[in-house]
Amino acid sequence: MFSIPSFYELGTCSDSYDVVGMLNSPTNSDNPNLSPRSMAEAKAVAASISHKEAERRRRKRINGHIATLKSILPNAIKTDKASLLGEAVRRVKELKKTAAAQEDYPSEADELKLSQCESTGLVKAALSCDDRPEIIVDMIQALKAAEAKVVRAEMATVGGRTKSVLWVRVGAQNDAGLGGLRRALKMVMDKSTSSEQSLPGSKRPRYYHL
Numbered sequence: 001m002f003s004i005p006s007f008y009e010l011g012t013c014s015d016s017y018d019v020v021g022m023l024n025s026p027t028n029s030d031n032p033n034l035s036p037r038s039m040a041e042a043k044a045v046a047a048s049i050s051h052k053e054a055e056r057r058r059r060k061r062i063n064g065h066i067a068t069l070k071s072i073l074p075n076a077i078k079t080d081k082a083s084l085l086g087e088a089v090r091r092v093k094e095l096k097k098t099a100a101a102q103e104d105y106p107s108e109a110d111e112l113k114l115s116q117c118e119s120t121g122l123v124k125a126a127l128s129c130d131d132r133p134e135i136i137v138d139m140i141q142a143l144k145a146a147e148a149k150v151v152r153a154e155m156a157t158v159g160g161r162t163k164s165v166l167w168v169r170v171g172a173q174n175d176a177g178l179g180g181l182r183r184a185l186k187m188v189m190d191k192s193t194s195s196e197q198s199l200p201g202s203k204r205p206r207y208y209h210l
Contacts, residue, residue, distance in 0.1 A: 104154075112125070125185055143166075152167040
């Protein structure tokens with residue numbers, strides 16, 4: 001039990017007393033030996049103890065997180081806190097770049113996205129669906145039907161899925177022209193998934209409009 005000296009109002013010492021017990025007393029009248037000065041000193045000591053305990057818990061949490069970083073970082077050669085935090089920052093930046101690169105790969109669900117660049121007038125069409133041998137031929141026919149001219153094209157195929165990103169110039173620069181392009185590409189996507197729609201758990205296509 002922690003105790004500190006008690007003082008009379010004139011500054012003379014008396015017997016020691018329990019800080020916690022004194023602070024739990026509703027008034028000073030419960031302990032006639034305590035002066036206002038004694039009460040203030042006891043409160044200061046109790047506050048100091050509480051602050052030290054909170055600081056100890058905070059350091060314990062920080063050290064726990066540092067230990068976790070040390071265990072999960074693959075290239076953590078230096079184990080001081082500054083080096084570990086620096087390696088964590090580098091790794092997070094690396095993961096962000098990797099996540100950004102994943103946008104170039106096909107999505108798990110069938111989807112069609114159309115967006116228009118006002119400065120160039122080009123329409124960017126991104127189509128993800130199941131891969132099949134005739135998909136390029138179907139896409140050429142769809143673009144021809146929509147009177148769209150391809151300016152640039154990219155395609156990625158992973159695990160039986162394909163993603164085609166096309167920058168096209170539509171003949172009619174209006175909603176009708178964009179609607180025709182959307183319908184044409186939707187037919188390409190629906191054709192690749194028509195055989196899967198009747199199967200349980202098949203993915204439903206997603207459409208993104210301008």
